[in-house]
Amino acid sequence: MAAQEQPRSGQDVAALDWTPRDQLTEEQREQVPTYCSGAYVQPPLPGLAEADTANPAGGELPLRARSDQARYQLDRQAVLTGNVEITQGNLRVTSDSALYDQQAGAVALSGPIFSRGNGFALSGSGAQYDVDTGVMRLNTANFLLYPSAMRGTADQLVRQTETTFAIEQGRLTTCEPGNNAWSLVASDIFLNRETGVGEATHVRLEVKDTPVFYWPYLTFPIDDRRKSGLLYPSFGTSNTGRGLYAAVPYYFNLAPNYDATLTPQYIHGRGLHTELEGRYLSRFGASVLALGYLADDDEFGREFPDADTERWGLDFNTVATLGPGWTGLIDYAAVSDDEYLSDLNRTLEISEATHLLRAGQLSYTDSDRYFEAILSGYQTLDEDISRASRPYYQLPELVYAQTVGDDLEFNWESQYTYFWRDNEGLTGLEQAIGSRFRVTPEVALDLREIWGFTRPSVLLDHTHYALEDYDQGSGNFSRTVPFFQWDNGLYFDRQFEFFGADFNQSLEPRLYYVWSPAKDQDHIPDFDTSLTSFYFSQLFQRDRYVGGDRVGDNNRLTAAVTTRFNSLETGTERARMSIGQIYYYDEREVGLGTAGTETRSDSALAGELALRPLDGLEARVSGLWDARDYSTEQGRSELIFHSEDYRWLLNLGHTYDDDELEQSDVGAVFPVSRHISAVGRWVYDRVDDRTVGTLAGFEYASCCWSVQLVAQKYLRSNEEIDNRILFQVQLTGLGGGGSAAGEISEAVFGYEERQRRREQMTPAFGRF
Template structure:
């Protein structure tokens, strides 16, 4: 085979006559060349291929030494290499090649049936059928022109394949202008497989910029099954995951709270590598134009996010609330900064114009609506031995139905400090808190009117002893609290409280090895005894309630000396906890496959300290508290906890949940039940169930037995194939005024080009594992 190497004006010619001519066979499209049915893909590729895909792309050839019309590499700086079955060369003028022609310059390479290199014009003409392959790119066409000096490559009647986003298409003509820049005229592109034009973008001019990761197009038609369904005079679209300024895909749906249909067209602003913004104008039928703005700023310390929503004239709100202006707004700002050396700063501030803003304008699958919006910001420090935190904390109570006496106090500020030190066999510790409490109490009387300062400090001495077979930790501490109160009507507002506390925590550890179904496991038996004594004054109801509540009695609470949260009550105690835990650990994987725990408290005296009448007790034994956690498979978890009263034989409280997902997350299921005697009983069922490789059912149902009604539901359908998917979801949710609102959400996803609608984010908030399912839906690792 003749071979030529031409660099500048120097020519080296090696000629050998071939005995055969290349046959001019037709060349398949670029996508057809690299397409492989599922059965022909390597095992590693099949494992990542979604079940609804019939095949995938696999670049042929070694990929070494080949070029790309998109990435020119050293391009015109390198000599031209050419080869063919037959050749004729006119010194310093023209090189003619025929049969199995191959032309290469640096990273550029093209093969065809004939080629003509005009050295004077630095131009190579190639006749097809021709193929040009590069890293992540493949082209075919009828004929092409290549400029050796500029690197420009023009090809007619072209087909192309971009391997990264698996984007294929054809063009009347295609030009490689420079590194990573491609112009397509009279082109079509899609991410569907060869011969499957479920959707396609057709445009008169398409520009692909691989360096920036996006494409632009003029006179764009979206075609579905070769039928035009939408037209844009100009459009921009991503071809990888890089950020770019431009319109995102529209979102649309329907909501009874929004008086009907809504549509929004987000616009993304990539302002700089470290900050950006998204503007989302949306029209809500019956309400008007609603605008949302989100800004994100990333500094070397951390990220700050600002979100603002505004509607200037909400016609539905004015109709429901005569006399109101219809102007409504919301703001949420959050920031997190890591300063190094154990220091962190944070902040979160939320505010809305009215109590119905969240239910009317905040489209979310959250069943329970917020009643208080938190505003909190501060600094914290932590190292091996100590922690420090100071912050300001306040709330906006957005429900008018909450009485002033039930509104939370602000902490302006709160300062926390804690430390633990080891001194040989002795351990010392300190937990301390200083808080300034404030609430607008002008309309209140008695203790509810008080504001003021509280200082709490709990120094502790302990002797921790630990071995392989158990532990013992006796300790003594003093719970000291000092108050400086304003508007205190029961006497002097300056007083203190001192409570001595003793604890002794003991545990043993036994284990044995066995096997079950030929799987070796280790079983443990862990008995535990915990004694707590606290000599607290029975009458503490002359102290205001700034932040105190009664702890929910559960298994973890068995090993705590105080039954109150916050600092305004310290419970009296003289009690012994007896508990037992057994674990089953898989010795092959180290995973905990099962854990069983049960315990009970023996009270040696009545509990007399109350929070204004609640929290006392006279019984000698607590209910039995238990927990069961089962992980028989990596994809299945069963949790159950509860309280059972042996005296009455009744269940006081119970919570159970089963969560299952298949290995590829195509199947999702969760079952939940929550019960509290005389308070609540709810059942929760959620699932994503494929009825075929491409169609899945989506559902969630929350039922309240005491209200005898559905308090939340979700029902939808999802269709997937390898190049697009659609979700349609109908959802009911209970608002804070006990009314069921409904909405319909859609999402259409075109593989490689994003999607419209917003259902998948909302479903992920309702169904465990759905976000992971979305991540894997198109086979991304």
Template sequence: MANTRAPSAAEMDWHPRSELPAAAQAALPVFCDGGYLPGVSSVGDMPLTEQPETDSAPLQASALNARYQLDTELFLEGDVRLRQGTFQASGSAARFNQQSGELLLQGPLVSRGNGFLLTGESALYATGSGQMDINTATFLLHGPELRGRAASLSRVGDNQVLITDGLITSCGPASNDWAVVASDIELDRAEGFGSARHVRLEVLDTPVLYWPYITFPIDDRRKTGFLYPRFGSSSAGSGAYLALPYYLNLAPHYDATLTPQYIHGRGLFTEAEGRYLSHFGESVLQLGYIRRDSDFRAETPGADGERWALDFSTRASFGAGWRGYGDYSVVSDEDYLSDLNLSLGIDQATHLQRRGGIRYQSEDHYFDAYLNGYQTIKERIAEESKPYAQLPEIVYAGTLDTGWLEASLDSQYTWFYRDNETLAGLDRANGHRWRAIPEVALPMHALWGFSRPSVSLDYTRYQLEDYSLGKAHFDRTVPVFEWDNGLYFDRRSQFLEIPYNQTLEPRLYYAWADAEADQNHIPDFDTGIRSFRFEQLFRRDRFTGGDRVGDANQLTVALTSRFNDLLTGAERARVSVGQVRYFDDQDVSLFGAGAAGRSRSPLAAELVLNPIDYLEIRSSGLWDHETRETEEGRSELLFHTGDYRYLASLGHTYSRADDLEQTDMGTVFPVTDRLSAIGRWVWDSGLDRTVGTLAGLEYNNCCWSVQVVHQNYLTDDQQLDTRLLFRVELKGLGGSGGASDNIADAIYGYDERERRRFGTARR
């Protein structure tokens, strides 16, 4: 009768998808054919976790036949089963030497422990130390789902495995798509990493890379060592690049990553990131440096090619509602972000913010004190258009509720500073601004609606420097009256046998503010004009910041209706529409902008539809009844399946004032269970051209994946630059490349898709 090969450790615990329990099948990604289930112990009935430590536990044994030589040896034959503490094994025969404490077990043998399975032809087990040496072994680690084989294997206690002439992979039993083959491999489950010497990376059993020594993680714990390289191509970055990150696990509460990278055409560019965690919070420092940027020197006359960047952020929680924060960024030149930021999303920022302060927040009080400044990184920004620094800004807000009367105070002190030596007039002014808005309101609430009349006083005082248009000390006082009212009606009905609740929510909001029309003698430190949206219907001031207070005598009429699914509680539809009626002209302006003489605002509307759980349709816009034209609008359709394998978005943006009309589409679409197409396209109707594209392919199976992404994007000079990024993931050992970390910025739902794919994948 022919010999049949004993199953390997992986084959023993591997189950096709159809044989897995329903819960395991639901968690298994569609591109996986099966998964591992830990086998049940065949030795005794006591759970392993209740066993005493190996070196203090007695050896338990059973067999069909036994022969004992007094004080010398014990011979066992036929269905031999052994247990000592957490160690257990089975085989065909065993010989135990009572003098040395060594046990020779003949195979085919099977040994199980907490989270691992070993098989082999024979083994020598030391009952005193717990070490077991196995010949011609296979092994499976259930946690990281790593399997392999070895000419010989030593299990040194419960957590350490030494492998000679071994192979290790995360692929299923029938696949060797990739494997690490090494002369010596050590797996340390206590420390959470493995190491290997004389290593070959094999793809489809073909060697593709040799490395004399590597370490690699076998769980989620951190360890000092090289991470997987990142590589790609960028026309903005002058071509191909290769980055080799090195991680430094310096202490449990701080670490660092050093990333030297070579960029074709530029040279050696180095980035460093340090992270520090205290009992107060976390701080992160990032640095970038290139000594001689060849392309930059060629494009910038007189430049020596030295370029650098720094970014620091910190967050702290001191308890009792107190928090601290800080952000500081600086770059050497205005093109640093576009040249050396090798992500899919090019940062087109014109100003880098530096802000730090302390904040307190409770149910009734809010306090924030901070310093805030900027680095303007675009040389084309005029001096008078650069933002002011706040050195400092102090904000306090408090509320006192007596039950029937509500009193509140919003207040702010700011010292505004900017280097205005080359400017004149209002643009030259710096100075201090105090603003306080005390308010008294009478809130009334019921199940059928609400009413909230209130009176407030908007007071501002200025103390200016380098001001030549009159008194440098002056104030402004604006009395304000507001009355917000709403009613709530609902009815129950049924649609397609689904019960739902429909609401009708009319709302009236009146605002009156007696502000002086001419406020243009006041500098513009931080003020802008709010974009008119649906939510602006219920704001009395059309200005942001504090240098203008809008005059108002207006009434908003709005109506909202909702449709709620009574079976699931989900809001299936919401439609809102409203308009403002102006009883007086709006005279206050920001140097001519923001004033108006019309009697009614455009109609503002919002529509949200959720006909099914994974489909959302949103639309918002403004329609001018006088010109009978749409002023602006944004519509989008967002769809994903329950497992986020299918993603789709379709959007349209229009603004008549900005002469902007764009259409964008994005999708992730599975071509097969393992191959998906990724795409995004943005078309500008005004420019009559494509202003951005992203196209890529993603392949997944249960032991590796690859993504290739090509992107075009419109730069400041109206040119389409390109990038090509890759990501290769050897599951169980990590990945290289930089694509998937950034696709989420362009594709709706992709970040959730990645989380589910790597968070639940099982082989």
């Protein structure tokens, strides 16, 4: 095999262990990205005595040597010539000749030097080896570290131990042999494979032998372990909010269970905006704290002369497992002003919104019980939102639910909530605050067989209010609404063959009836209630309202049917089709404002269609169709495709809602060549007849580096179109920086999985 050859003088040792793609085994090729032309394959180490491998540094391990010719002076020296091979421990060195000074414990080797060890290969023009310490010095050296696929050259390389190497006047890269797309050149480099860290002084980054960046001192990873250090700069531009910006993040690997990233960034016209993101992992769970701060925003001051130009943002969330069944959650976000998220935010995990949530939650779950305690509030960002339309704080909300029995079930759910908000200037029901206690006991007979199920049940929805600032009479009152439900379904199956494949088709008709009387509820405030969106799964909901302040009147029957096609070979669901409709026997009287009351005797037809003819191809259609006037009320259709390796991605979508909303979107990533892929997305609003979002650019990927460059336009909440350019670069083995890949992941479904797979495979060529 080529990897076993002896290097010629001056030859790059990395080329000896490089195997072209067409010479790899099928299993190895599957682990190598398509844009790599081959892989490093480490040959097996020469067989050594078990005792010799006990101490890899050498020490008192015996020195073994062989050659074509030898001259030996007793207790003084040995001169070896012709095919010299020296082994000690798991170190093996070959050369043309060697002089062993027994008294000094030193071996001087000359001619082409070649050495292999566990995870490395070295070559040079000459070497000195210390038998007692295991230290070896090579002149005009070439080196290769297999796990990281890192290779390079040095005027002098010192193998201090099997895991540490000191390099003088060195150059290193993770690119394929003969392709120095990038390299680090330094006066001194120290590589520690035990810690996974490299250090270098007077470092310059060269791209195609052209210097592009300089560090007086640099540390960098040489494997996939985390380490502190500068991340790659990122930059971008937008025509609104941020302007031209440049950021240089610094990563702090503080401990195995916590770290932080500090990102100072200069924004043209605004100044220095600094962001800090800290992550902590305890035995209870994970916590993330993100902070942003800008001391004096000149641009914001010009736009809002009376506003405070000191700007900040905060986002904290934690999820904790506190014991068997117990979990805790805290989610808290705050910003200095309404425009912070659109102008400055990069690291806070919150997008442009009208309200920011502040919530703490404690919950317990087991097989038949559930308990939850929540404290929640909000920061309203849009000052144009009226006080009457702002959400209530819940201080607190307590929920307890329990199920007892099998066939004969008893279900109990209770909820206590105290609702509060600033009601200054409000009148009528909008000014009311106070507590609501709701309990919904249910008795059900749940009978299930392989051929179907039936579930009749009786439920009582009882709610009691104790309100303050209530001007409709006494604030203490109750509302009780009984429910009767009967849910029934059948299962039919048949097997058939289609184009040589065996399938199972199920036919699942379902009837669901629910009855509840109308109760006058116009005197009850609306704390948290809304009308549910109508789609197929809502056909089987008990009530048309969510929240506790309205309970709908019902006398309706749902009829629906679902059919599924499953592969008998793999069990994969290849197709699913569902359609259903509600038939009303009474008019709906209980309303929420002007919504929720109707006289129509039937609903629109609600349907869903899901097709998965191939593992990488999926089509979904859902919608509402009015059979009376042959019109579509709502619809969403999407086509998702990805190749097996996720190099090809395609998303097509269309959304429609009663002429109020109609948008089409297309997103794609497709290879133009083995290394270059085009990236794009387009969102078009048919109602306003305009483009509301685009993303276009390219991605270049090779074994040793990748780059994404995209231009993006998107519609902000204030109806402005924002234009920005995003850039990201990744050097294999040394990390990268920028934000383009994150934006592409949000725009094109499947791109995140594409990135994850590439990170797993690269550098796969250094793992064999």
